[in-house]
Amino acid sequence: MGIIRTSGKWTAVRPSPNGITGVGTEHVEWGEPTERRKSGYRFTGGETQALLNGTEFTLATFTHENFPINSGNMREWDVELQVNVAFEDGKTKDFTFTFHHNETENSGPHPEDIVSLPEFISPETVTVDGQPYKVMLSGFKRGGQIVRQFDSPENGTNRADIVAVFAKPGKPDVAITRVEAEGTVPGTQADEYVEVFNRGTEAADMSGWTLRARNSGKQFTFPAQTALKPGLRYRVYTNERHPETGGFSFGSSEPVWDDVADVAVLSDGKGKQVSRFRYGQVITPEPAEEMEGPGEAHPRVAVKNNDKQALGRQKVVISLPENGPIRFHASQNTLALWNVRHNREDKFTGAVSADGRTLTVDVDLDIPLGRTQPMWVQVSVDPGAPSGSYTIHWELGELGSANSTLRVK
CATH class of the missing domain: 2.60.40.1260 (Lamin Tail domain)
Structure with missing residues (x-):
C-alpha cells in the first residue's frame, strides 16, 4: 500500500480519576502529584510503511509517564484513543481503540502499573482497492517482543512501539x-x-x-x-x-x-x-543511486542464499512512492538480475500497475548456496522532480522485503 501518516488523540477517560487534563490531545494526564508531576499517556505518530498482506508495522510510539500520584479512590480505568491514518492517495480515516490502565499501589506487591489492550480491533473499516480492512493493534513491542500488556515501572517514562496490522474483517488469518x-x-x-x-x-x-x-x-x-x-x-x-x-x-x-x-x-x-x-536469506539494498534531474534510474537490491535448497520462483513486487516523481512506464515492465550460476544477465517480464507505481514480476531465483545475486529495475524520474530521497519498497515473496533509495539532486 505504501507510506501512511498517523496522528492520534486521547478522547475519553472512563471512569475519570482525579485531575484529568489533555483530553482531546495526544497527551492526556491524570492524578494529583505527590512528588514531581502527573501521570499520563502520550501518543506519537509519524510516517511508516504499511502493507495489506498481513505484515505488521509500527503505528506509533506509546509513552506512559508514570509518577506517584493521588488518583482518589480509583485504581482502574479505560482510556480511549482515536488514531487518524492518512493514506498516500489523500484519503484519511479515524480508527478507535481502548487502553486499560491499572494504577497499582506503589507500596503493594505489584508496584508497577499495568497497561493493556482490551479493545484492539477497530470497529471502523477502510476500503482499499475494493477490499475492506480493519486496523488491529497486535500489541506493544518492547525488547523485541510483542505483548498485549506490560508492566510500567514507577517514577519513570516508559515507552513501547504500538504494532498494528491491516486485517480483513469477518474471518481468521x-x-x-x-x-x-x-x-x-x-x-x-x-x-x-x-x-x-x-x-x-x-x-x-x-x-x-x-x-x-x-x-x-x-x-x-x-x-x-x-x-x-x-x-x-x-x-x-x-x-x-x-x-x-x-x-x-x-x-x-x-x-x-x-x-x-x-x-x-x-x-x-x-x-x-x-x-x-x-528464513536464512539476506536481502540488502545496493548503495543509493543519485540523479541530477529527469531520466532513467536503476534501483537495485541483492539477495544472498544461505539455504541448501533452491529458492525457487518468487513473486516480486516493487512499489514506488504514491505521490513521488518516480514511476514505471508501461515499457519498464522488466526485472533484470545477474545470474551468478551461469554468469549472465537474465530478464523477467511482469506487469506495471495502471498508475505506474507498482511492478509485479515472477522471478526464478537460481542462486547457489552462499552466493549473492543482484537484481534491478528501470524507473523514470519526472522533469522538475523535487530534490530529496525516495524510498522504493521490494517484496520478494516468502524471502522477505527491503527498501532501496533513489536520491534526486
Whole structure:
C-alpha cells in the first residue's frame, strides 16, 4: 500500500480519576502529584510503511509517564484513543481503540502499573482497492517482543512501539510470523520456537493442524479444541512448555530447526497449507543511486542464499512512492538480475500497475548456496522532480522485503 501518516488523540477517560487534563490531545494526564508531576499517556505518530498482506508495522510510539500520584479512590480505568491514518492517495480515516490502565499501589506487591489492550480491533473499516480492512493493534513491542500488556515501572517514562496490522474483517488469518532457530540450551536447543499469529478478526479452530520443519522432517500436531483468538499468538517450542504462549512443544530431545536456513510449514487438519515461513536469506539494498534531474534510474537490491535448497520462483513486487516523481512506464515492465550460476544477465517480464507505481514480476531465483545475486529495475524520474530521497519498497515473496533509495539532486 505504501507510506501512511498517523496522528492520534486521547478522547475519553472512563471512569475519570482525579485531575484529568489533555483530553482531546495526544497527551492526556491524570492524578494529583505527590512528588514531581502527573501521570499520563502520550501518543506519537509519524510516517511508516504499511502493507495489506498481513505484515505488521509500527503505528506509533506509546509513552506512559508514570509518577506517584493521588488518583482518589480509583485504581482502574479505560482510556480511549482515536488514531487518524492518512493514506498516500489523500484519503484519511479515524480508527478507535481502548487502553486499560491499572494504577497499582506503589507500596503493594505489584508496584508497577499495568497497561493493556482490551479493545484492539477497530470497529471502523477502510476500503482499499475494493477490499475492506480493519486496523488491529497486535500489541506493544518492547525488547523485541510483542505483548498485549506490560508492566510500567514507577517514577519513570516508559515507552513501547504500538504494532498494528491491516486485517480483513469477518474471518481468521493465521500465519507463521517468527522462527527462533538458534536456541540457547546447549546441545538440545530446547528453547527454539515457532510463533504463529492470528492476524484476522475471528478465532481460528486449529484442532489437528500441523507444523512441520522442512529440513528435519519433524512435525507437531495441535491437539483437539485448540483455538487461537484474534490478535493472539501461540509458540511451539522444541522441548519446553510455556503456558503463557499456549504450552505447545515438539517434545524433541534434539534440535528441530536448522540454525542457518529452513522452511516452516503450517497446514490445516485436511493437509492444506495455511502458511509457509522461510528464513536464512539476506536481502540488502545496493548503495543509493543519485540523479541530477529527469531520466532513467536503476534501483537495485541483492539477495544472498544461505539455504541448501533452491529458492525457487518468487513473486516480486516493487512499489514506488504514491505521490513521488518516480514511476514505471508501461515499457519498464522488466526485472533484470545477474545470474551468478551461469554468469549472465537474465530478464523477467511482469506487469506495471495502471498508475505506474507498482511492478509485479515472477522471478526464478537460481542462486547457489552462499552466493549473492543482484537484481534491478528501470524507473523514470519526472522533469522538475523535487530534490530529496525516495524510498522504493521490494517484496520478494516468502524471502522477505527491503527498501532501496533513489536520491534526486
